[in-house]
Amino acid sequence: MNHSHSTLFSITRFQFILKRFLLLNQKNWVIGLLGAIGLVFSMWMLPVLLIDTPIEMLGFNVIKGTAMFFYLAGGLALTSRIFFELHSTTTAFQFLTLPASTLEKFIAAWFITSIAYTVVAIASLFILSVIIEMISAFRMGTWEFFKFFNPFHPDQLQRYAAYFFYHSIFLLGAIYFKKNNFLKTLLVIITFFIAMFFIIAVVGLILAFMMIADNFSFEYQLLESAAVWQSFLTYLIGIITISVFLLLGFLQLRNKQVA
Amino acid sequence: MISIKNLTFAFRKNQLLFDALNLELQTGRIYGLFGLNGAGKTTLLNHISGMLFPKSGSCDILGKASGKRDPDTLRELFVLPEQFDLPPITAKSYVNIHAPFYPRFDSDILNQALNVLLVEQDKNLNELSYGQRKKFLIAFALATNARLLLMDEPTNGLDIPSKSQFRKIMAANDHTDRCVVISTHQVRDLEAMIDHLTVLNEGKIIFHQGIDTIADKLSFEKIADDDNRFVLYSEEIFGGKAAIVPKKPGTKETQIDLELLFNGIIQKGDLINQQFQREQI
Numbered sequence: 001m002n003h004s005h006s007t008l009f010s011i012t013r014f015q016f017i018l019k020r021f022l023l024l025n026q027k028n029w030v031i032g033l034l035g036a037i038g039l040v041f042s043m044w045m046l047p048v049l050l051i052d053t054p055i056e057m058l059g060f061n062v063i064k065g066t067a068m069f070f071y072l073a074g075g076l077a078l079t080s081r082i083f084f085e086l087h088s089t090t091t092a093f094q095f096l097t098l099p100a101s102t103l104e105k106f107i108a109a110w111f112i113t114s115i116a117y118t119v120v121a122i123a124s125l126f127i128l129s130v131i132i133e134m135i136s137a138f139r140m141g142t143w144e145f146f147k148f149f150n151p152f153h154p155d156q157l158q159r160y161a162a163y164f165f166y167h168s169i170f171l172l173g174a175i176y177f178k179k180n181n182f183l184k185t186l187l188v189i190i191t192f193f194i195a196m197f198f199i200i201a202v203v204g205l206i207l208a209f210m211m212i213a214d215n216f217s218f219e220y221q222l223l224e225s226a227a228v229w230q231s232f233l234t235y236l237i238g239i240i241t242i243s244v245f246l247l248l249g250f251l252q253l254r255n256k257q258v259a
Numbered sequence: 260m261i262s263i264k265n266l267t268f269a270f271r272k273n274q275l276l277f278d279a280l281n282l283e284l285q286t287g288r289i290y291g292l293f294g295l296n297g298a299g300k301t302t303l304l305n306h307i308s309g310m311l312f313p314k315s316g317s318c319d320i321l322g323k324a325s326g327k328r329d330p331d332t333l334r335e336l337f338v339l340p341e342q343f344d345l346p347p348i349t350a351k352s353y354v355n356i357h358a359p360f361y362p363r364f365d366s367d368i369l370n371q372a373l374n375v376l377l378v379e380q381d382k383n384l385n386e387l388s389y390g391q392r393k394k395f396l397i398a399f400a401l402a403t404n405a406r407l408l409l410m411d412e413p414t415n416g417l418d419i420p421s422k423s424q425f426r427k428i429m430a431a432n433d434h435t436d437r438c439v440v441i442s443t444h445q446v447r448d449l450e451a452m453i454d455h456l457t458v459l460n461e462g463k464i465i466f467h468q469g470i471d472t473i474a475d476k477l478s479f480e481k482i483a484d485d486d487n488r489f490v491l492y493s494e495e496i497f498g499g500k501a502a503i504v505p506k507k508p509g510t511k512e513t514q515i516d517l518e519l520l521f522n523g524i525i526q527k528g529d530l531i532n533q534q535f536q537r538e539q540i
Contacts, residue, residue: 020356090344099334099360
């Protein structure tokens with residue numbers, strides 16, 4: 001058997017771990033994927049079955065938002081469960097003593113729940129869009145509204161970026177929390193945003209008070225400059241945040257102890 | 260193979276389970292790790308396997324800290340826990356995804372062990388009984404050809420024929436380049452198998468001797484109540500006492516009664532250990 005002797009990272013072992021993740025989870029993942037696609041398709045079918053449905057209601061665009069919600073929620077739920085073995089004394093030994101480095105195990109989990117999942121989910125949605133658009137076309141007797149789902153549309157790329165952002169947080173939650181990883185991580189995120197909302201509100205009120213009290217006003221140039229940098233800063237902060245959460249997740253996995 | 264130096268560990272603050280524990284385990288031996296409930300046998304195995312990290316001190320396998328979970332070390336280690344769950348896949352699938360991690364995995368050993376232990380191979384592993392699951396994992400453990408096998412209560416849950424088959428399979432396998440650590444309360448199940456006895460009590464190794472040395476130093480005899488010989492430890496049995504007495508040089512070796520010895524070590528450990536220290540001095 002071909003084995004790399006690299007201690008930190010070996011492509012061969014990485015592939016073995018990917019195969020292990022797939023085989024251990026394939027049943028649940030296939031059921032989840034088919035269930036989600038079936039649900040999205042059913043939601044599209046309902047108005048189609050109605051006699052008075054307007055023509056513009058029959059395309060894939062109608063359910064694209066719902067489909068993308070399923071992509072996001074399904075992926076995060078899957079991510080929350082990826083380290084399920086770690087949280088029970090009766091299963092943890094198999095994962096922790098598996099002859100592979102922590103880095104290989106972590107990257108394999110990240111890869112399968114982010115890149116591999118996105119490729120499979122989006123490919124499935126593309127196929128679904130083709131089916132839906134073809135049904136629409138046959139039903140209307142015209143190819144005028146024949147529009148497939150474009151996975152590379154700029155709006156879509158932003159959705160993938162959003163998924164990768166939240167994914168890094170849920171991956172940490174998958175290691176950190178012992179039970180109900182999805183709900184607990186979601187709760188932490190909601191709590192964080194509520195806290196941020198209050199902080200921003202308080203800061204906003206203080207600034208407003210200062211403006212009234214001291215006749216303070218923002219310079220137009222300052223606001224314009226901020227707008228230019230906004231997009232860049234958003235991505236920069238996003239990438240830094242993802243990196244920090246991934247690092248925290250790796251360290252959490254490396255230091256995980258089970259008795 | 261295993262080197263534990265000044266290992267200190269506590270699950271809770273101010274409640275040390277191990278306080279400066281030292282232990283050296285060598286290749287080519289089968290160690291019986293005995294101890295009372297709560298003595299820390301499973302915790303010790305968890306340290307050796309890298310599932311737990313020492314609070315201070317070190318625990319090394321093949322020269323590397325077990326807590327590093329280095330793949331080169333892990334491929335030489337297989338753990339058979341007392342309680343475990345297996346995934347909802349068939350034995351064949353389990354082997355397909357786990358065997359590639361072990362470079363010397365031997366399918367012939369696996370198939371032979373599965374057949375001898377009568378393991379059902381057509382069902383998913385999670386549908387098997389506890390005993391069947393344990394037998395499967397024993398077979399897999401042996402087939403990995405890992406140099407370090409840690410077995411926590413391997414005969415728990417096995418029926419009587421399976422215990423016998425387990426002993427036969429262990430005896431049939433070559434352990435010359437392997438270190439096996441068997442933690443158990445089932446002393447009688449394994450007494451013919453182990454060649455080294457290690458007793459853990461109150462977080463310390465209180466006895467650590469080879470079976471040959473024990474046989475050379477101690478004599479296990481049934482004595483009458485009025486026997487005046489110096490007795491290290493004895494227990495009342497039907498028609499007299501089962502006793503551990505110092506073995507006189509030149510006398511015939513007796514069959515080691517591990518259960519009696521264990522009880523003796525727990526209750527009169529110092530006295531029994533003195534028998535082994537005398538020659539060293």
